[in-house]
Amino acid sequence: MANIRQITAIQSSAVLASTIIGVGVLALPLFAVKAADAGAPLVTLLGMALGYIGLYLITLLGIRFPNQSIVQYSEDIIGRWLAWVGSVAMIAFFAVITALGAREFGEVVVTSVLKNTPLEVTVVVMLALATISSRVNVTTFAYIHNFYFPLLLGPGFLIVALSMKNADMINLQPVWGNDPSGMVPGILTVAALFQGSFVMTLVIPAMRRPDRALQASFWGIFIAGSLYVSIVVAAVGVFGSEEIKHLLWPTLELAKATTLPANVLERLDAAFLAVWVTAVFTTLLSTNYLTIRMTTELFRLKDHNLFATFLLPVIFVMALIPKNIFQMYAVIERVGRIGLAITIAYPGLLFVVALIRKKRGKRPNENAMEPAR
Amino acid sequence: MKTRWNRLVKLAVPMLFLLPLMTGCWDRLEIEDRAVVLGVSIDKAGSNTGSDDVTNNQGTRERLSRDSIRVAVQIALPGRIPLGPGEGGGGTTNSQQTVWVIDVVGYSLDDAFMRLQQQVSSRIFFGHLRVIIMSEEIAKSGIDNVNDYFRRNSEVRRMAWLMIAKGEAMPLLKAAPKLERIPTLYLMSTLDEGINMGKFPQDYIGMFWSNASKKGQEGYLPYVALKKEQNVEIMGLAYFKGAHMMGKTKPLQIGGYMAIKGINPAGYRVFVRLSGSSRMVMTSTTHRDTKWKAAIRDGHPHFMITIVLEVNVEEKLDMEFNLHDEGVLREIQDVESKTATKMFGRLIRQTQEAGSDIFGFGEYIRAKKPGYWNAKVKTKEQWQEQYKEMTFDIKTFVNVRRVGMEAR
Numbered sequence: 001m002a003n004i005r006q007i008t009a010i011q012s013s014a015v016l017a018s019t020i021i022g023v024g025v026l027a028l029p030l031f032a033v034k035a036a037d038a039g040a041p042l043v044t045l046l047g048m049a050l051g052y053i054g055l056y057l058i059t060l061l062g063i064r065f066p067n068q069s070i071v072q073y074s075e076d077i078i079g080r081w082l083a084w085v086g087s088v089a090m091i092a093f094f095a096v097i098t099a100l101g102a103r104e105f106g107e108v109v110v111t112s113v114l115k116n117t118p119l120e121v122t123v124v125v126m127l128a129l130a131t132i133s134s135r136v137n138v139t140t141f142a143y144i145h146n147f148y149f150p151l152l153l154g155p156g157f158l159i160v161a162l163s164m165k166n167a168d169m170i171n172l173q174p175v176w177g178n179d180p181s182g183m184v185p186g187i188l189t190v191a192a193l194f195q196g197s198f199v200m201t202l203v204i205p206a207m208r209r210p211d212r213a214l215q216a217s218f219w220g221i222f223i224a225g226s227l228y229v230s231i232v233v234a235a236v237g238v239f240g241s242e243e244i245k246h247l248l249w250p251t252l253e254l255a256k257a258t259t260l261p262a263n264v265l266e267r268l269d270a271a272f273l274a275v276w277v278t279a280v281f282t283t284l285l286s287t288n289y290l291t292i293r294m295t296t297e298l299f300r301l302k303d304h305n306l307f308a309t310f311l312l313p314v315i316f317v318m319a320l321i322p323k324n325i326f327q328m329y330a331v332i333e334r335v336g337r338i339g340l341a342i343t344i345a346y347p348g349l350l351f352v353v354a355l356i357r358k359k360r361g362k363r364p365n366e367n368a369m370e371p372a373r
Numbered sequence: 374m375k376t377r378w379n380r381l382v383k384l385a386v387p388m389l390f391l392l393p394l395m396t397g398c399w400d401r402l403e404i405e406d407r408a409v410v411l412g413v414s415i416d417k418a419g420s421n422t423g424s425d426d427v428t429n430n431q432g433t434r435e436r437l438s439r440d441s442i443r444v445a446v447q448i449a450l451p452g453r454i455p456l457g458p459g460e461g462g463g464g465t466t467n468s469q470q471t472v473w474v475i476d477v478v479g480y481s482l483d484d485a486f487m488r489l490q491q492q493v494s495s496r497i498f499f500g501h502l503r504v505i506i507m508s509e510e511i512a513k514s515g516i517d518n519v520n521d522y523f524r525r526n527s528e529v530r531r532m533a534w535l536m537i538a539k540g541e542a543m544p545l546l547k548a549a550p551k552l553e554r555i556p557t558l559y560l561m562s563t564l565d566e567g568i569n570m571g572k573f574p575q576d577y578i579g580m581f582w583s584n585a586s587k588k589g590q591e592g593y594l595p596y597v598a599l600k601k602e603q604n605v606e607i608m609g610l611a612y613f614k615g616a617h618m619m620g621k622t623k624p625l626q627i628g629g630y631m632a633i634k635g636i637n638p639a640g641y642r643v644f645v646r647l648s649g650s651s652r653m654v655m656t657s658t659t660h661r662d663t664k665w666k667a668a669i670r671d672g673h674p675h676f677m678i679t680i681v682l683e684v685n686v687e688e689k690l691d692m693e694f695n696l697h698d699e700g701v702l703r704e705i706q707d708v709e710s711k712t713a714t715k716m717f718g719r720l721i722r723q724t725q726e727a728g729s730d731i732f733g734f735g736e737y738i739r740a741k742k743p744g745y746w747n748a749k750v751k752t753k754e755q756w757q758e759q760y761k762e763m764t765f766d767i768k769t770f771v772n773v774r775r776v777g778m779e780a781r
Contacts, residue, residue: 038740112527117399125394132387166580170733171587173740178747239579240736243586246524257531257579267530 005205006139009212012203014149015142015286016055016220019196021152021227022283023104025276027329028193028228029235029250035186037241039177044232046183047190048225052218054344055197057351059217062204064354065361070201070347071297073361077354086346087298090198091291093335093342095311097195098287099318100332102126105280107325108249113273123319130284131312134292135305138206141289148278155275156227159268160234163258167237177241192336193228195343197221199286202293248325288315405451407498411472412447412557414506414542415519418478442511444485445476445543446497447557471554474546482522499528504557505535505578506542512594512611512618520582520616531579534564537611537618539598548603563605564595571640571658573607574631585613588753589735589746593630596621612729614757619727622720628658629720632680632713633732633767635663642687645709647694647701654696654705655688656773667737669745674738676765680717684709685775695781702773710769717767728757735760 007015032040032047058070065073070090074083106123114122133144177183197220204213235250238257244250255272259265292311296304322328354360418441449472475493479485490497505523507516523529538545546556553559567573573595585592596611609622610630622630628641639658646653660683668675686696686705694701724731735756739746750756 114400121394121399125391128387128391170736170740174743178739178743178751239583240587242588243583246582246586253531253579259532266532 005208007142007203007207009207009209009216010219011142011146012200012207012213012216013220013223015145015203016197016200016217017223017227018145018149018152018279018282019199019286020051020194020221020224020283021156021279022193022196023101023108023280024193025156025228025231025279026108026249026251027104028190029232029244029254030247031189031193032186032232033236033241033244033250035182035189036177036180038172038174038236039180039183040236040241040244041172041229041233042175042177043183043186044190044229045225046187048194048221048228050187050191050340050344051194051197051225052221054191054340054347055194055200055217055221056214057344057347058198058200059204059213061347061351061354062201063210063213064351064359066207066210066363067205068361069205069293069297070350071294073354073359074350076361077350077357077359084298086350087294090342090346091294091298093339094198094287094291094294095315096318096335097339098127098130098284098291099315100322100328100335101280101284101287102130102315103319103322103328104332105277105284106319107328108252111325112249112252112269120320124316126280126284127288127312127316127319129281130288131308133281133285134289134308138202141285142203142206144285145282148282152275152279152282153223153227155271157230159255159258159272160227160230162260162268163234163238163254166257167234168240169237171237171240172233188337188340189333190228191344192333192339194221194224195336195339196283196286198343199290202290291315402496402498406495407451408493408495409449409451409498409501410446411449411501411555412504412506412546412560413502414445414476414508414538414546415482415511416443416445416508416542417510417514418443440514441478441480442482442485443476443478443543444482444489445474445546446489447546448473448475448493448497449501449555472556474543476543481518499526500530502529502533503561505533506538506545506560506597507535508538508540508542509596509611509618509621511542512537512613515616516618517616520585523578524582529578531577531582533578534561534576534595535578535581536560536564536595536597537621539596539608544599545597545605548599548605550603550605560597560605563597563607567595567607569638571628571631571638573627574634574636584731584733585616587733587736589730589737589739589750589756590733591615591729591731591757593729593731594618610731612724612727612731614727614729615753619729620723622723626716626720629713629717630731632658632661632682632769633663633678633717633721635661635680637661639682643709643712645705645712647704647708651691652694653690654686655690656684656705656709657687659683659685659774665734665737667734667741669742670764672749673762673764674734674742674745674759676734676737676763678717678765678767679770680713680767681770682709682713682772684771684773685777686773687777696776697781705773706771710771713771714767714769717769718765721765721767725761725763728761730756730760734763 032043035043071087074086102123105126106119109122110119200217204210207213231251235244235254238254247253252269256267256269258268292304292308296307322331477485477488479488548556550556550559564573568575581592581594584590591613593610593612595607596609598606598608600606609624610627611618611621625641637660639661642655642657644653645656662681664679666677750759
């Protein structure tokens with residue numbers, strides 16, 4: 001028990017950022033452009049702000065109850081049975097998110113790279129990897145994220161930087177878009193891409209200094225958000241908003257149109273996909289881990305490892321439900337909206353009730369803390 | 374001991390299952406099993422074909438209600454393409470030895486490629502497709518099918534060139550230019566080098582698509598023709614309205630287009646005729662700098678275009694006068710700016726008549742005057758109409774900077 005609180009603030013930022021950056025990047029410019037054509041970067045920025053509200057609430061709650069995760073402290077706040085309903089909803093939501101993430105991954109791979117590989121295989125491989133990697137404790141979980149974090153960020157920003165030379169500023173004006181009527185639904189859709197930040201609720205109880213969680217969550221979402229915004233800026237700048245409406249995965253198309261100078265690589269899509277697979281893996285790992293850990297806590301199981309294996313077929317079957325790619329995106333959008341209620345409204349409710357009822361968790365136990373400075 | 378075995382088995386079982394799956398062997402395709410398509414040409418099949426294929430499908434043809442097209446592909450022969458300069462000891466520049474041109478007739482691109490696949494043993498692979506050539510006739514009747522097919526196909530790169538051929542497109546694929554071992558690479562380098570020399574703006578297929586999609590802009594493509602020695606001339610810009618080619622420009626007007634857009638480097642040369650009977654010089658533009666300013670005047674968009682050209686004198690056709698004479702350079706500047714202004718104006722008016730805004734004036738209005746755009750324009754069709762009403766002022770400034778190595 002002595003070394004259970006090991007995660008530093010920087011590490012938790014990395015966990016957040018690499019969780020958020022996931023399957024969604026590929027379709028993100030399309031979502032944003034559909035909302036407000038040239039105003040797509042603004043939509044992304046506002047979506048990120050909305051996502052941050054949810055994360056902020058989670059972090060505040062986490063600081064208030066530094067030894068517990070949301071499943072545990074919600075029982076203290078609103079009572080066991082109400083909390084049970086909330087927790088089941090969260091668990092179901094993250095299970096579905098994992099399934100949809102794996103499916104979206106499979107669809108991209110089948111359409112663009114491995115055309116003859118059965119979809120089931122790509123999905124099950126990804127889920128199996130996530131499941132195997134989920135059989136670890138939070139500290140190892142954070143290390144896995146930390147290990148991949150630079151691999152995600154570097155190439156992501158590299159593609160943005162290289163493609164910006166083809167960008168035309170005219171495409172990005174006016175900044176609020178010509179037809180901002182779809183702005184609000186667009187913001188909600190983009191905010192849904194930031195829902196992975198919920199993983200913070202698992203990280204805080206293992207943080208060495210939970211009081212620094214607020215900084216960690218800000219930087220986590222800031223890093224992921226700035227990658228998102230710059231990808232949208234680059235995509236809209238290079239293609240123009242109308243062309244993006246023709247493209248299912250504009251980010252992939254952007255990588256395809258980007259060359260490494262001096263004819264080193266004439267198209268970066270293969271390199272980008274390799275990075276993106278890692279990004280998908282870290283995201284699936286997080287949502288899967290969330291599902292598993294919350295379930296073990298809800299049923300007060302001792303060990304989550306066995307449960308991880310049992311969850312795999314359930315998620316796999318869910319992943320195969322959508323009939324085609326359009327239906328899949330419709331489902332993703334709808335689930336994302338519902339998810340906003342779970343990841344923003346529910347923590348908000350918990351926080352308000354906790355304030356009113358003046359509930360507060362124990363301080364982090366003394367012996368696990370760092371020596372006083 | 375028991376626990377150790379346990380761990381080993383636990384680790385080995387998932388690995389045994391996962392490893393074969395992770396190799397991705399379903400999509401294993403050896404390089405010699407691929408038919409690497411380097412170039413595609415698309416022609417109308419109507420008059421010049423034997424008609425076997427066409428008549429056999431009378432029923433389908435009626436239902437499709439469209440003309441059939443002749444699609445030719447240039448397939449690289451694996452192992453025949455010499456890598457690097459030293460190989461083969463020269464003499465292998467015949468295109469027949471490095472590539473294989475096959476043509477088929479179909480009702481649409483995918484139809485044609487399917488028929489082609491039926492005739493070719495290896496799998497057709499578009500990952501290295503560099504050049505797509507269409508005949509002018511096809512371009513005029515609309516290229517939605519071409520746009521859709523190549524955008525949908527995930528192997529095609531956005532850096533390929535789409536071009537319009539004067540007359541038939543297939544001869545360009547069959548041509549064997551001497552400079553490159555592979556004909557399509559020669560076509561491609563004609564345009565790529567054109568960009569470097571300031572003869573042509575960057576206009577890859579992806580950029581064409583982006584421009585054609587924009588509400589306030591239309592796409593344009595290089596217009597090329599095969600010359601006598603199997604070389605290729607860039608004959609102008611083919612400008613589009615939506616998916617239909619509306620017309621073409623002259624070669625020098627490409628320079629005009631680039632000047633109006635302010636695209637560098639600049640590389641066109643023009644005659645400047647000074648006052649007097651035969652006082653002529655040839656100048657070459659080296660740099661262009663362009664500023665646009667939009668205003669709404671009498672309910673119509675109005676553009677003020679300021680173009681600054683940096684120019685070198687390259688040739689003087691008359692020894693009677695000297696360049697360092699008083700006022701000669703100034704006269705060159707005045708005359709050239711006047712003729713250039715006229716030429717730019719003509720080019721814009723020519724595209725206005727066609728309703729084809731290849732410059733993106735509409736996009737500029739959309740970006741800078743969103744109030745006007747949202748109230749009056751909104752759609753692509755509306756802009757195509759309004760573009761005809763657009764007014765503009767062009768101011769051209771020419772600066773002669775250098776005269777070469779000759780002092781007079």
